Amino acid sequence: MEPTTAAMIAKAAIAAGTNKKVWTGIASVLAGICVPFILAIMCVLSLGSAAADHNREAIRLAFHGGSIPITMPDDYREYIQRMQQSFVQLDMVMDEIDRVAEGTVQDRDLVKAVFYSLYFGGDWLQLEESDYQRFAESFVNFEEHIRNVTDENGTESEETYRVSIAITDKVELFERIKTHYGVAVTYEQQSNAVNVWHLAKYDTTAPMEGDSFDGWSNWMGGGAIIYYDLPASEVGDKVVELALSRLGHPYSQTNRGKSTYVDCSYLTLWCYRQVGIQIPGTAAEQARYLVENSLTIAKEDLQPGDLVFWSYRPNGRFLNITHVGVYVGEGKVVDASSSQGKVVYRNMFDEDKQVLYGRPQ
Numbered sequence: 001m002e003p004t005t006a007a008m009i010a011k012a013a014i015a016a017g018t019n020k021k022v023w024t025g026i027a028s029v030l031a032g033i034c035v036p037f038i039l040a041i042m043c044v045l046s047l048g049s050a051a052a053d054h055n056r057e058a059i060r061l062a063f064h065g066g067s068i069p070i071t072m073p074d075d076y077r078e079y080i081q082r083m084q085q086s087f088v089q090l091d092m093v094m095d096e097i098d099r100v101a102e103g104t105v106q107d108r109d110l111v112k113a114v115f116y117s118l119y120f121g122g123d124w125l126q127l128e129e130s131d132y133q134r135f136a137e138s139f140v141n142f143e144e145h146i147r148n149v150t151d152e153n154g155t156e157s158e159e160t161y162r163v164s165i166a167i168t169d170k171v172e173l174f175e176r177i178k179t180h181y182g183v184a185v186t187y188e189q190q191s192n193a194v195n196v197w198h199l200a201k202y203d204t205t206a207p208m209e210g211d212s213f214d215g216w217s218n219w220m221g222g223g224a225i226i227y228y229d230l231p232a233s234e235v236g237d238k239v240v241e242l243a244l245s246r247l248g249h250p251y252s253q254t255n256r257g258k259s260t261y262v263d264c265s266y267l268t269l270w271c272y273r274q275v276g277i278q279i280p281g282t283a284a285e286q287a288r289y290l291v292e293n294s295l296t297i298a299k300e301d302l303q304p305g306d307l308v309f310w311s312y313r314p315n316g317r318f319l320n321i322t323h324v325g326v327y328v329g330e331g332k333v334v335d336a337s338s339s340q341g342k343v344v345y346r347n348m349f350d351e352d353k354q355v356l357y358g359r360p361q
Helices: 005-012 036-045 050-064 074-098 108-119 129-137 170-181 187-202 236-244 264-274 283-292
Strands: 140-150 156-166 307-310 323-329 332-337 342-347 354-358
Touching: 050 074, 050 108, 050 187, 074 108, 074 129, 108 129, 108 187, 129 170, 170 187, 236 264, 236 323, 236 332, 264 283, 264 323, 264 332, 283 307, 283 323, 283 354
Parallel strands: none
Antiparallel strands: 140 156, 307 323, 307 354, 323 332, 332 342
């Protein structure tokens, strides 16, 4: 069955981001996340289209039930009903898994969100009971434990029993889905799943930028980048001075640019705007701008005023970049920190999450 346009929209709408996703010839750019029609649709949805409203309503109905409005397109109606039926199947399997759980049980919203990101708008009529079993089992590790038991005669013996332990690290989780369920979840689908999970659980989309994201401790984002030997920046020292002038200003993605509120990319945008250099408005698009204009440098060539980029989890944006800061010199950066709630001056942190360095000119 060929997905309709509305179905395509449904599969892509959750991924936040307003960029064009026009990937250039970077070596080892993350594969499989740049389907052109999905990315074009995302740009439309960012403007607040009716399709985005339908997609939010589809998530609400699939996860929480209720009557499907007559205004809902027929294809959405069909997909919602199928998803509801699949969630019933998953709940039955998870009931069995949770009966042998030890410690934290599965996050059912997360299990369903990943399933949703894989199958909403598609044809999964061929899924059988065993498929649902394997899918749900992908979210736990099974271990054999031993306990002492006493029979009716008072005789003690050892008994082996099986327990399930929920996987909390999402990098480990998606690797487990690949090996146990046999499906490699793309970074775009992972990003969609996280956003579906947030919408179903908290009625809000997942944050796209920040300097930490719980549950992604093993994430290694980014890709291979070509570096250039660029001349020293003429405005670097002024950019640092400007960044330091914002120390302590409060962090907010929602209110950035209002009063003294900033987020990571607004801080860098603001600093460079003051010296007459225009760069895009998100961390990922700032990185794309640097790559496309041959303004990337090696880490060992960092100078004051240069930009440092981090990737903490797949977010469906360029190189999955989630954070940016201003290099100050001597191993220090200034960045608007979501984890600390303000603009801070600190040592270069999370080296394993740094994916790009650049020098806007």
